[in-house]
Amino acid sequence: MELRQARAFVVTADEGHVGRAATRLHVTQPTLSRQIAALERSLAVPLFDRTRRQLALTPAGEVFLAGARELVRRADELAAAAQRAHRGELGVLRVGFVQSATFAALPRLLSGFRAAVPAVRVEVMAMTTLRQLDALADDRIDVGLLRPPVNAPDLRLRTVSHDELYVALPSGHPLAGRRRVSLADLADESFVFYEREAGPAVHDTIVGFCRAAGFSPRIVQEAVDVQTIAALVAADLGVSLLIAPTPHTDEKAVVYRPLAEDLPSWEMALAWSVHNHSPVLARFLATVARGDEP
Incomplete structure (x- = not known):
């Protein structure tokens, strides 16, 4: 039959x-x-x-x-x-992301994609940039939201934002009342920093900015994620330098101020493998390219 x-x-x-x-x-x-x-x-x-x-x-x-x-x-x-x-309207999209993506880029991009193709299941995993590079190479994620630079010839990148560096201060800090803070004003401060192993490029670049301002930061505590750093700043363990967008916190605990220096911005980029031919990935990238975001 x-x-x-x-x-x-x-x-x-x-x-x-x-x-x-x-x-x-x-x-x-x-x-x-x-x-x-x-x-x-x-x-x-x-x-x-x-x-x-x-x-x-x-x-x-x-x-x-x-x-x-x-x-x-x-x-x-x-x-x-x-x-x-x-057509990429059914299936699974596996997304890795650095934690700083959770405050703007990740919800913006995924909400637009989910509205366009609601039947696709989205799986998200918080990962450092280095871990995302390994996961992309091993086909454990389809796309990553990470911080360049990236030296991987099999990856394609698309910038989604340029983000500034901010200083995070306990709300009672003498510098908290200023509209902008100079790096040189932080020379005698204790610092809460990103763990270097979690992102050596970010760590080393921020340290380089401090040295260019005439001092080496005195790091008293390190953390792998930005929420923990903000909590440690709120506890008055030190100040920090964070890439925007910054975590949503109570201004009675932590305040964020832009820097007076004209520093290079930080890229947030989508990264994917040229060997990944998933229709769902192609649909996601097309959605982002069209700007189908709220």
């Missing part, structure tokens, strides 16, 4: 007329009659009573119709699902 034969039978039973069924199926009446005859031969039972003037189902045809209708419906659903998967 072939699917086209089952479909021909269902449409003919629904129409109760071979001519109308043939028109609906876009075939000739002889072609439709041959398909139904072939189906009856494969089943070894008659499905239509041809002794009557009006087309009618036999008892076997009545029983067969319900199952054939379900078969056709399910086949149509499977075909539609396959087409949606090919």
Whole structure:
């Protein structure tokens, strides 16, 4: 039994007329009659009573119709699902992200994508830039939100934001009342810093900015994530230098101030492997390129 034969039978039973069924199926009446005859031969039972003037189902045809209708419906659903998967409308998108992406870039990009293709399941994993590079190479994530520079010829990058460096201060700090703070004003401060192992490029660049301002930061505490750094600043363990956007915190505990120096901004970029041909990834990148974001 072939699917086209089952479909021909269902449409003919629904129409109760071979001519109308043939028109609906876009075939000739002889072609439709041959398909139904072939189906009856494969089943070894008659499905239509041809002794009557009006087309009618036999008892076997009545029983067969319900199952054939379900078969056709399910086949149509499977075909539609396959087409949606090919268009990137079904499947899974695995996203790695640095923690600073959680405050703006990640929700902005994913909310737009989810609105466009709600049937795609999105899996998100917080990862440092270095871990994202390994995960992209091992096909454990499809796309990453990370901080360049990246030296990986098999990756493609697309910048999504340029972010400034801010100083984080306990709310009672003498510098908290200023609109801008100079790096040189922080020379005698204790610092809470990103762990270098979590992101050596970020760590070393910030230390380089401090040295260019005439001092080496006195690091008294390190943390792997920005929320912990903000909490330690609130606890008055030191000040910090954080890439915007900064965590949402109570201004009675922590304040963020822009720096007076004109420093280079930090890129936030999407990264993906040129070897990843996932339709879902392609759909995500197309959505981002169109700017389908709230």
